[in-house]
Amino acid sequence: MSPIRPAAVVVLAAGEGTRMRSKTTPKVLHALAGRAMVGHVVEAARRLDPEDLIVVVGHGRDKVAAYLSVLDPTAKVVVQEEQNGTGHAVRVALDGLAASSREPDGVVLVTCGDTPLLTSDSLAALVATHESEGNAVTVLSAVVPDPAGYGRIVRENTPDGRGAVTAIVEHKDATAAQRAIAEINSGVYAFDGKLLREALGQITPHNSQGEEYLTDTLHVLREAGHRVGAAAAVDHREILGVNDRVQLAQARRVFNDRLIEAVMRAGVTVIDPATTWIDVDVTFEPDAVVHPNTQLHGVTSIAAEAVVGPNCTLLDTVVGPRAHVYNTTSEGAEIGPEATVGPYTYLRPGTRLAAKAKAGGFVEMKNAVVGEGSKVPHLTYVGDATIGVGTNIGAATIFVNYDGVNKHHTVVGDHVRVGSDTMLVAPIEIGDGAYTAAGSAITEDVPPGVMAVARGRQRNIDGWVARKRAGTASAQAAERALASSQGDAGDVHTTAGPNDGSAEANGKETVL
Secondary structure (H helix, E strand, O other), X not given: OOOOOOOEEEEEEOOOOHHHOOOOOOHHHOEEXXXXXXXXXXXXXXXXXXXXXXXXXXXXXXXXXXXXXXXXXXXXXXXXXXXXXXXXXXXXXXXXXXXXXXXXOOEEEEEEOOXXXXXXXXXXXXXHHHHHHOOOEEEEEEEOOOOOOOOEEEEOOOOOOOOOEEEEEOHHHOOHHHHOOOEEEEEEEEEEHXXXXXXXXXXXXXXOOOOOOOOHHHHHHHHOOXXXXXXXXXXXXXXXXXXXXXXHHHHHHHHHHHHHHHHHHOOOEEOOHHHEEEOOOOEEOOOOEEOOOEEEEOOOEEOOOXXXXXXXXXXXXXXXXXXXXXXXXXXXXXXXXXXXXXXXXXXXXXXXXXXXXXXEEEEEEEEEEXXXXXXXXXXXXXXXXXXXXXXXXXXXXXXXXXXXXXXOOEEEOOOXXXXXXXXXXXXXXXXXXXXXXXXXXXXXXXXXXXXXOOOOOOOOOOOHHHHHOOOOHHHHHHHHHHHHXXXXXXXXXXXXXXXXXXXXXXXXXXXX
């Protein structure tokens, strides 16, 4: 946090962003790393603890304001009814404060809602430079590999290269010598609040759109004898604005690389950073391992020595110590210590796996609590259920929780063995130590320690395929099998007479 508390931070977020080509999402609400662009800017500004934080909105104002009311309810939202330039937007912001008797007296930061890579460290450094140099305004600049198209920072020639700014020259207006300058303007500024108000009163529209440019205040202040300075960002990529979806993808890559590097330096193993994506609110403990092609979103947390991936997408999921999760999609679930999940598993909201529990291959769970050491190994749906400790759920078991109108709950006790292909029709309770036979449809409570069998007796209807499916491949296969069987039976009768004492002579051939 900066030792100098800004009087105000103004975030400009009123632009339409036509190059985003979006009919539904305002430009500044396009997201990266689990947060809208303007959210990243507001979060960076909030870390400086400004007395006031003002966000100027215009296009998509209702959506932007609604987002900010959740992200940062104390931020003041001011509407720029007509987008008449950046200078006009800042004046609207200051007028909004003045209306509540809060005219800023101190440093006023002005930043943009489409610069999500900007960090609080760079903003704090900008404020510190502004104060130490006694500037009326200080520009956040950056030295970039290719400055083409950007406004160049022209400084006084001093031995340390940090002379006062004499001009900001747009690329199209720059001389050959000025185009050789690699330091560019970011559009982020630190102002003396009182001088900013005075300078805004002196700029006028000078184009067909009637726009007022904030950059004109720099000329006004310099002409009045005030110093204009610049502070270069350590990483030039921080100042990159996002104007289309290509640039959004580029910013997303930079931001993700930044997050991945931070967690690796904190003791997390990320096998393949290029295919691992994490959101800003994801947390890790040391010695966690993340395998390739893994996406961690929302407020997911990965505990120490847990192994996640490959091929996982986890949203708002808690992964306990030493748990193993692979080939899994999870949303709003809790995975306990040493639990195992996967492969091809879907954990839906409300799922909680206790220590050493298992949700295996092709298992789906929703609003399910699985007790310590219990296993749901494969091909099973568990919905609206509580399973005790040490229980095993056989393959292809279905917890039938929905009657077409309401959801119902199933309780399975401790150390229960549910046979494969069982239907547990809720509401129902399976007592401790009970068994269910494979293929059962359990519709009544099962007392502790009993074997529940709920299946019809098998009945074979001779000749059904030949009669009902005559001429089909099935009928032909059956005919061949029957003929072969009858032939084998004839051979047995030929080789074993009724009086030779062999097994066949004692009637065992009748099972053929």
